[in-house]
Amino acid sequence: MSSSDTTPGPLGPYQYVQNALYYVHVALATVVIGLIGIPRVIRGGREGANRVATGWIGYMLWAARLHLGVTCEVRGTPPTEDCIVAAKHQCFLDILAIAHAVPRRNFIMKREVMRVPVMGWYAYKVGCIPIDRSKGRDAMRAIVARIGERMAGEGLGQLIIYPEGTRTRPGERRSYKHGVGTFREATQLPVVPVAVNTGLFWPRKGWGVRPGRAVIEFLPPIDAQTPNDDFMTTLASQIEDHSDRLMAEAGFRR
Structure with a gap:
């Protein structure tokens, strides 16, 4: 595959239908799994929410294989103890794959995402931390305080961070933001780097997915x-x- 091959061409009718079916499928599944999982979350709290999230993410990955022909191989040793996971971010697929690989996943995410019905409620329950980017350094201090509270209580889990701050195209490099360093210094936790090639198969916009093994x-x-x-x-x-x-x-190839 050359660098020009990494940008999907126009969707054919079959691809268009399969992409559309995938997103309809996972949207409906999110509602159904979310509603069915509510009693487990009520009984089990954060651990119950994580069990439901593991099943939901696994289902989304299965649906990607079914509709889009794309799978994701996990290499290395996913962490199970409290740590910061710092990952390359190219597309939606790497979010799913990384989150599915660790048992107590949580993210720092825009507060608007946590207001999304069903998904936002589960994000809150598994321990995701909202960020208001408009507050600048005050937002960072609030996150550090929240992380400290979590570590002093039920434990942090695997805090997933994207140091570049946004999705990148294959071969693209951006400056790393210093938030991950701030959190590391505040927590004294190990940082687990994650490399990916998912953007070769799943574009940033989510349409025109190429079948294959990421x-x-x-x-x-x-x-x-x-x-x-x-x-x-x-x-x-x-x-x-x-x-x-x-x-x-x-x-x-670059």
């Missing part, structure tokens, strides 16, 4: 004792170099 790879954690001055450079180098390797393995 890969996400959990890399060895960056120890909490790594000096702060070295951390961001080390993190970016590991994620970008390994993502480039995964994309080259799939045939991508």
